[in-house]
Amino acid sequence: MNINELKESFISLYEETGDDIHVYFSPGRVNLIGEHTDYNGGYVFPCALSFGTYLLVRKNQSRLVHFATTNFDHRGEVNLDESFEKEGKSWINYPVGVLNEFRKSTKEIEGVDLLYSGDIPNGAGLSSSASIEMVTAFAMNQLFGFGLDRMELVKLSQKAENLFVGVNCGIMDQFASAMGVADHALFLNCDTLDFERVPLKLDGMKIVIANTNKRRGLADSKYNERRAQCESSVEAIRKEKNIRHLSDLNLDEFNALSHLIPDEVEKKRAKHVISENGRTLSAIDALNKGKIEFFGQLMNQSHDSLRDDYEVTGSELDTLVDEARKIDGTLGSRMTGAGFGGCTVSIVKEDAVEDFIREVGKGYNEKTGLIADFYVAEIGDGSKEIL
Ligand code: GLA
DSSP states (O other): OHHHHHHHHHHHHHHHOOOOOOOEEEEEEEEEEESSSSSTTEEOOOEEEEEEEEEEEEEEESSSSEEEEOOOOOOEEETTTTTTOTTTTTTTHHHHHHHHHHHHHTTOOEEEEHHHEESSSSSSSHHHHHHHHHHHHHHHHTTOOOOOOOOHHHHHHIIIIIIIIOOOOSHHHHHHHHHOOOOOOOOEETTOEEEEEEEEEOOEEEEEEEEOOOOOOTTTHHHHHHHHHHHHHHHHHHHOOOSSSGGGOHHHHHHHHHGGGGHHHHHHHHHHHHHHHHHHHHHHHHHHTTOHHHHHHHHHHHHHHHHTTOOOOOOHHHHHHHHHHTTTEEEEEEEEEEOSEEEEEEEEEEHHHHHHHHHHHHHHHHHHHHHOEEEEEBBOOOOOEEE
């Protein structure tokens, strides 16, 4: 991203006043394993990407906050003396939701001009929305000296999405965006919020992201529905065992209690969550011991469970994964993020990456008529000010 060009765009949009323009960045993320476990008190293993959202900010000595982005034409404004209203499905709801949470915790901001610029493929399930929330939270905290730590900003951003945007997401995306470190993945316990930064020792391998380029229609409502199904399973199990989350159980314990869940679909959802949690622990152990092949097999199992038990994949993601697994140098391939379209993540031997991109792209196009995009992931840092 060319910061000088962004500054020029900022000035042509808001005019030159001589006041300082501050620049902040928060990344998107890719999750390696641990899917749909975060809101079930389980483990996740994401890493921050080198692409994300940049934010240019300048105080404007007024009671107005102006929003603009280089990604769309749509602009917006809120008045700090009025209540904030949600604006349809606009991208502005993400930053306004964050400002709303600051306000609720009596952290009062002043008028600012904001220009966002993202290089994450939009709607690809790589957390462009979490990166917008996090960069807003991080920037306001720095600019107005609120003194919140990163974890507090993560929680505030998640609340903005839950309460203002209306998506009942877990904490993983905001966490990864804030806490990432180059060449490390983040092993997070979403119940206790204890975490570890694990070096990604992938000698001779690359992380390849493939985008289905399928629009994620109805994804938010299906996401909320999955979450409700998990909560309902917890309620059913509580008749015999006092658990707080599905992740309090291992697979054997779940098998002994699953008869309590009357609904067969809910039972499958719960089984995914509990098996995925176990796989995530095994995957981190495998990585620490250098057993990358086994890590790849666990990624494959994760996808199959998301396809068969959690039912969040769909034909486009399944096709990308099937095609990826046909390539000799693929160690593992799975969907990443919420599902219902979006991206897959694969571990591929470096010397097979070119073949992978060509062959998977070809097979996917023949079977779906769609064109996939591929990114060889670079694992970058979390939220930061760019000086
Ligand atoms: C979305 C949510 C996350 C998480 C994933 C699925 O990305 O924002 O909180 O639940 O889906 O693992």
